[in-house]
Amino acid sequence: xxxxxxxxxxxxxxxxxxxxxxxxxxxxxxxxxxxxxxxxxxxxxxxxxxxxxxxxxxxxxxxxxxxxxxxxxxxxxxxxxxxxxxxxxxxxxxxxxxxxxxxxxxxxxxxxxxxxxxxxxxxxxxxxxxxxxxxxxxxxxxxxxxxxxxxxxxxxxxxxxxxxxxxxxxxxxxxxxxxxxxxxxxxxxxxxxxxxxxxxxxxxxxxxxxxxxxxxxxxxxxxxxxxxxxxxxxxxxxxxxxxxxxxxxxxxxxxxxxxxxxxxxxxxxxxxxxxxxxxxxxxxxxxxxxxxxxxxxxxxxxxxxxxxxxxxxxxxxxxxxxxxxxxxxxxxxxxxxxxxxxxxxxxxxxxxxxxxxxxxxxxxxxxxxxxxxxxxxxxxxxxxxxxxxxxxxxxxxxxxxxxxxxxxxxxxxxxxxxxxxxxxxxxxxxxxxxxxxxxxxxxxxxxxxxxxxxxxxxxxxxxxx
Numbered sequence: 260x261x262x263x264x265x266x267x268x269x270x271x272x273x274x275x276x277x278x279x280x281x282x283x284x285x286x287x288x289x290x291x292x293x294x295x296x297x298x299x300x301x302x303x304x305x306x307x308x309x310x311x312x313x314x315x316x317x318x319x320x321x322x323x324x325x326x327x328x329x330x331x332x333x334x335x336x337x338x339x340x341x342x343x344x345x346x347x348x349x350x351x352x353x354x355x356x357x358x359x360x361x362x363x364x365x366x367x368x369x370x371x372x373x374x375x376x377x378x379x380x381x382x383x384x385x386x387x388x389x390x391x392x393x394x395x396x397x398x399x400x401x402x403x404x405x406x407x408x409x410x411x412x413x414x415x416x417x418x419x420x421x422x423x424x425x426x427x428x429x430x431x432x433x434x435x436x437x438x439x440x441x442x443x444x445x446x447x448x449x450x451x452x453x454x455x456x457x458x459x460x461x462x463x464x465x466x467x468x469x470x471x472x473x474x475x476x477x478x479x480x481x482x483x484x485x486x487x488x489x490x491x492x493x494x495x496x497x498x499x500x501x502x503x504x505x506x507x508x509x510x511x512x513x514x515x516x517x518x519x520x521x522x523x524x525x526x527x528x529x530x531x532x533x534x535x536x537x538x539x540x541x542x543x544x545x546x547x548x549x550x551x552x553x554x555x556x557x558x559x560x561x562x563x564x565x566x567x568x569x570x571x572x573x574x575x576x577x578x579x580x581x582x583x584x585x586x587x588x589x590x591x592x593x594x595x596x597x598x599x600x601x602x603x604x605x606x607x608x609x610x611x612x613x614x615x616x617x618x619x620x621x622x623x624x625x626x627x628x629x630x631x632x633x634x635x636x637x638x639x640x641x642x643x644x645x646x647x648x649x650x651x652x653x654x655x656x657x658x659x660x661x662x663x664x665x666x667x668x669x670x671x672x673x674x675x676x677x678x679x680x681x682x683x684x685x686x687x688x689x690x691x692x693x694x695x696x697x698x699x700x701x702x703x704x705x706x707x708x709x710x711x712x713x714x715x716x717x718x719x720x721x722x723x724x
Contacts, residue, residue, distance in 0.1 A: 262311060262312030262313065263312045264310065264311055264312055265309060265310055265311070265312055265340070265341040265342075266341070267339065267340050267341035268309060268310055268340040268341050268342075269310045271327055271331075271335060271339065271340050272306070272310070272327070274331065275327055275330040275331060276330075277330065278303075279303045279306040279307055279310070280303045282303075282306050282326070282327075283301055283302050283303050283305065283306050285326050285329070285330065286298070286301050286306075286322060286323060286326045287299050287301055288326075289322050289325050289326045289329070289387040289388075290322050290387070292387055292388055292496055292533055293322060293387040293388070293496065293497065294494050294495070294496075294685075295318065295322065298318070298319060298322060301319075309323075314342070315342070320337050320340075320342050321337075321387065322387050323340065324336060324337060324340065325387040325388070325389055325390075326387075327340065328389065328390070329390045356396050356400075356504040356505070356507045356508045356511070357396070357400075357504075357508075360408070360411075360462065360505075360508060360509065360512065361414070361459065361462070361463055363505040363508065364454060364455060364458065364459040364462060364483075364505070387496070387497055388496035388497055388500055388529070388533055388535075389497065389500060390530075390535045390537075390538045394526070394530075394538055394541040394542050394545065395523065395541060395542065395545035395548075396507070396511075400511070401511050401549075404508060404511040404512060405511060405512060405514050407512075408472075408476065408511075408512035409469070409472075413463065413464055413465035413466070414463040414464075415460065415463055415464050415465075416464075416465070417460060417461070417464035417465065418464060418465045418466075418467065419461055419464050419465065419466045419467070419471060419472075419475055420471075421471065421474075423461050423475065424471065424474045424475050424478050426457075427458065427461070427475070427478035427479060427481075427482060428478055428601075430450075430453060430482060431478065431481050431482055431485060431601070431602075432601065434446055434449075434450045434482070434485055434489075435485060435601075435602075436642065438485065438488065438489050438492070438645070439605060439642055439643050439644070439645060439646070440642055440643075440644050440645070441644065441645065441681055441682055441683055441684075442492055442493075442645045442682045442683040442684030442685075442686075442687060443488065443489035443490065443491065443492025443493040443645075443683070443684055443685065443686075444489070444492075444493045444683035444684060444685070445683050446489075447486065447489045447490065447493065450482070450485065450486050450489065451486060453482070454482060454483060454486060458479050458482060458483075461475060461479070462475065462476070462479055462509075472513075473513045473514060473515065474513075475513075476509050476510075476512045476513035476515075477509075477510065477513040477515045477518055479509050480506045480507075480509035480510040480512075480513060480515070480518055480522070481506075481518065481602055483502055483505050483506040483509060484502070484503065484506035484518075484521070484522050484525060484602075486502050487499045487500075487501075487502025487503040487505075487506055487522075487525065488525055490502055491525070491528075491529050491532075492645070492684050492685055492686050493684070493685045494685025494686070494688070494689070495685075496529065496533065499529060500526065500529065503522055503523075503525055503526040503529075506522045507519055507522045507523065507526075510522055516549060516550035516551045516553075516554050516555075517550075517551060517554050517555035517556070517559055517600070518600075518602075519546075519551055520546040520547065520551030520552060520555060520559070520563055521546070521555075521559060521562070521563070521602060521603070523542050523543075523545045523546035523551070524542075524543065524546040524562060524563050524566045526542045527539050527540075527542035527543035527545075527546060527566050527567070527569075527570055528566050528569070530542055530570070531566070531569050531570055531573050532686075534573065536570070536573040536574040536575075537574070539569075539570040539573055539574070540570045540571065540573075540574050542570070543563075543566055543567040543569075543570035543571075544567065544570075546563045546566070546567070547563055547564075547567060551563070552564075556594070556597055556598060556599040556600065556603070557590050557591065557593035557594040557597050557599070558590075558591065558594035558597065558599040558603045558606055558607075559599060559600065559602075559603045559606075560587075560590040561587045561588070561590035561591035561594065561606065561611060562587075562603055562606045562610075564583055564584075564586050564587035564590055565583070565584065565587040565611055565614040565615060565618070566614065567583050567587075568580045568581075568583035568584045568587060568614075568615075568618050569614060569617055569618045569621070571583055571618075572618040572619075572621040572622045573621055577622050580618055580622060584615055584618060587611065587614075587615075588611065588615075591606075591607075591608070591611050594607075605643065605646075607638075608634075608638050609634075609635045609636075609637075609638040609639040609643075609650075610635070610646070612631045612632070612634040612635035612638065613631070613632065613635040613646065613649075613650050613653075615631045616628045616629075616630075616631030616632040616634075616635060616650075616653070616654075616657075617653065619631060620653070620657055625657050625660055625661050626661070628657050629654065629657045629658060629661070632650055632653055632654035632657060633654065635650050636650055636651060636654060644677055644680060644682055645682050645684050645686075645687060647677055648674050648677040648678045648682055648684075648687050648690070649684075649686055649687060649690055651670055651671070651673050651674035651677065652671065652674045652687070652690030652691070652693070652694060653690070654670050655667040655668075655670035655671040655674065655694065655697075656693060656694070656697060658670060659697045659698075664701055664706070664709065665708060667697070668698075668708045668709055668711075668712045671694050671712050671716070672712060672715070674690070674691075674694075675691075675712070675715045675716060675719055678691070678719050678723055679719060679722075682723060683723060684723065687723055688720065688723050691716050691719055691720055691723065692720070694712070694716050695713055695716050695717065695720075698712060698713050698716075
């Protein structure tokens with residue numbers, strides 16, 4: 260049967276102002292972000308075949324839609340590029356914060372076999388991070404979401420008590436420790452199961468008082484946020500993005516401004532890591548808006564501020580970034596003795612130094628970045644193995660960029676020691692991959708120390724991912 264030319268796809272590519280070669284190049288970048296190595300071979304010939312009427316699979320179509328969405332600054336659906344036989348990822352979930360709470364919680368079981376059919380789970384898992392559409396809900400959304408939550412009827416005969424809230428807080432403490440020590444892939448499946456069973460049951464139950472309702476929603480929001488952070492650390496960026504959106508909705512239902520700011524900060528951190536400066540800045544500025552920064556504890560304000568500085572640095576606003584770094588440092592000096600939520604106990608001198616170093620690195624100030632990474636390494640507490648490994652990896656990269664290869668190798672050996680203790684993290688995996696790329700030219704010149712580090716890194720990659 261002859262194929263029919265896909266004029267809709269050809270027209271959207273024309274609107275993007277790209278050649279087929281350029282479309283393929285941008286497609287490969289989105290595919291790499293989504294972790295689909297098998298799609299990195301997509302070339303101009305593939306784009307040409309799709310325009311001529313060949314039908315890509317669901318995963319490929321999803322990445323193609325995201326690629327074009329980023330270019331055009333609006334959501335591009337499969338139907339709009341002539342692939343109307345494909346499910347629309349937006350119709351399978353939406354941004355997270357704009358989906359009914361109970362539906363959203365059920366859909367979190369994308370890899371647990373509950374709450375979402377196989378096609379829906381697969382499309383979400385195969386989707387790329389979305390840089391199109393609104394990153395932060397409109398102002399009217401916050402009040403509307405709170406009122407809807409207050410009037411939502413109970414769906415079960417269970418009555419929530421303070422013991423249920425304490426159970427969620429205990430779970431948050433447990434899973435957070437797992438993440439910090441071993442990385443996002445440790446315990447993530449168990450957390451997802453807990454969310455879609457216990458947490459969903461509590462949220463849908465009868466809640467006797469408004470105080471108890473807001474406490475429950477805040478505790479639930481923190482757990483969903485943590486699931487999002489663990490997904491981000493695992494390299495599952497579309498899933499992480501959706502989790503952050505659901506967590507944000509729950510925080511709005513709890514009328515908890517500082518928690519909403521914390522979640523938007525995490526989403527901004529993800530956008531920074533994926534090099535989406537406009538998206539990162541929108542999210543970071545959203546984390547500081549309304550009551551989100553003003554009502555936060557000093558320690559949390561410092562965290563929001565330093566991620567804002569990183570977004571400013573990525574956007575090329577160096578002067579503003581340095582001002583934001585100074586403000587974050589000032590906020591942290593006020594944190595000693597001040598009450599702060601448990602979710603920010605990790606953020607201290609070492610964490611601030613790490614984020615400051617990353618901002619300075621992105622601004623091109625490598626000596627200052629190296630000094631801050633060193634300070635972070637010196638002051639990092641032992642339980643934070645995953646972040647410690649990432650910091651060491653970044654420090655080695657900055658040393659190598661300055662031509663200090665022996666120092667970089669020594670630093671990377673320390674990183675590999677930490678990782679070998681059982682860390683399971685996509686960010687750590689990417690750090691080791693970058694380590695090997697940086698060493699590649701040195702290996703070509705016969706560097707023995709570099710060869711030993713490269714061998715260790717290759718062995719670690721077999722287990723860390």
